Amino acid sequence: MPLFFLSYARIPGDRRTGPDPDRLVFDFYMKLRNRVAAHAQVPGAAAGFVELPGTAGEEVADALSHCRVFVPLYSKRYFTDPQCGRQWTAITRRSAAVPPPRIVPVLWTPYPAASVPEAVQETPAVPEAGGDAEESYAAMGLHQLLDLEESHALQVIDWLARRIVEIAPGGRAPGGLDSGSLARLPDAFATLPPSPPLRVTVLALSEERLPIGREPSRYGPSPLHWRPYGPVAGGPVAEQVRELARNLGFDPEVVSFDKALVELRGSGTPAAPWILIVDPWALQDAEIARRARAFDEAHRPWTAVLTALADDDPQTKEHSERLRGLLESAFPRYLREGRMGEQSAVRGLVTADAFALWFGELAESAYMRYLRYLRYIQPQSPPRSSERGRPPGLGADVLGTDQDGTEARP
Structure with a gap:
């Protein structure tokens, strides 16, 4: 069973006719999995799991059930994705299990604080070294860092891998989740205000x-x-x-x-x-x-x-x-x-x-x-x-006209 489960919000797009728009996610996953495998001294297949296009739902549910560390890629898109919200529910409902799962959030792209759902309490940590790599990660997130400065991204990825290995609880997490029950779980992020x-x-x-x-x-x-x-x-x-x-x-x-x-x-x-x-x-x-x-x-x-x-x-x-x-x-x-x-x-x-x-x-x-x-x-x-569900003031005809009939503008 995987040491960590990578959770991400899929980017819309036709994956049949061109490069997958989530290719940077998978590139990050492979780099992280390799570093986790090296630090934990386990085979790559035992180090991590990510849902690739075409992955069976049973595989996803099984990996989510047994992973010891949950690694969400935080972004505004992540907090509005129902599938990510259901995965979050599955993980947090395991909190009473022995051993409990741990969460290592990754700052994928910067997001406004107002977009974070109430259910989310864990914030992405930043390496303490304080060098250029750490500062760039905190400012722009790992998505852009992978695209612009791979050497800095690799430093952050190695730090994340060490952190995953260090905090992973021992033993085997209990199962009990299948694809059907995962699909029926509530979206933990659905308490966000209605969409504007x-x-x-x-x-x-x-x-x-x-x-x-x-x-x-x-x-x-x-x-x-x-x-x-x-x-x-x-x-x-x-x-x-x-x-x-x-x-x-x-x-x-x-x-x-x-x-x-x-x-x-x-x-x-x-x-x-x-x-x-x-x-x-x-x-x-x-x-x-x-x-x-x-x-x-x-x-x-x-x-x-x-x-x-x-x-x-x-x-x-x-x-x-x-x-x-x-x-x-x-x-x-x-x-x-x-x-x-x-x-x-x-x-x-x-x-x-x-x-x-x-x-x-x-x-x-x-x-x-x-x-x-x-x-x-x-x-x-x-x-x-x-x-309800619309911004304040929406729906009232309050913008008047001047005497000559032209629109009055603020």
Whole structure:
């Protein structure tokens, strides 16, 4: 039975047509397992367990039942994943068993303190040496450290392995858990506040409206079928961001661009923060470009723009300068007034990983600006009982108009 069980939140994506989006998790697991095996002087198979794609549910339940150390990869996504919450329940319900399991959390990606469920009391420890590796781990988490500075990551991994071996209780943990009972366990993280809303609009072409010569393989019957990063990233971008938003703790809604414009130009309270995802090829259409400029002119604080400019698409890479020119023409205010990172997101993100990262960043920042806006226009009004699960102030038409009919803005 494994000495440790690695628990992680899976990243959405099509694993059949490209690299697994959780490849860094598995890379970390193998490095950790090898170091644990070396320090504990046990075979690799006895050192650790991680659920790989296609692993049978019985194997997962059996490993969870018998592991002596539970190693969760902490991130905001982890605390919103029901499967991770059920694994946490399984481990903590073993607390009366002999020997009890131990928990060694890993700081995978930084997360706000407010995202930590009440059930979680263990915080990730940081090595005490105080060198560059320890400081980088505490600041950026192990995910980014593996990607940017492998030598520092290996130092942290060796420290984690020693810690696992040192605190692992002796003996064999009791079993009794099967895949069926694991699936029926309650989610220990479900006591989090209800998910806040997030709206997403995809401004892209359909395969019937492509300009002459544009390769159609990344398009489909509607803009929602657009796949900017091709088979490597999996399915349509609309589905990917919906899953990303859920993993970030939002309640996402993918809506049409026309609906976005109506709300942005209206006088009512905004229903949710909004992210516009742009296919720069669509801006060659004069009508689409005009509507994009209208979105830019509204430039509400609770909105953000994210552009996919994939460098694995030969045509997009060849025409990148011209496409960036179209973006600059369509979104001058976002490029002029946004922060540096937000401007980069508008100008185009070349990889699927960068797109996923910036989607999370922009969703969080747009939501915080949305809450500040609501507090500004409605500081005294609590949410009605029918609006439970939505941020304070949501649902009341309190933003008025001036005498000339233009929208009154704070």
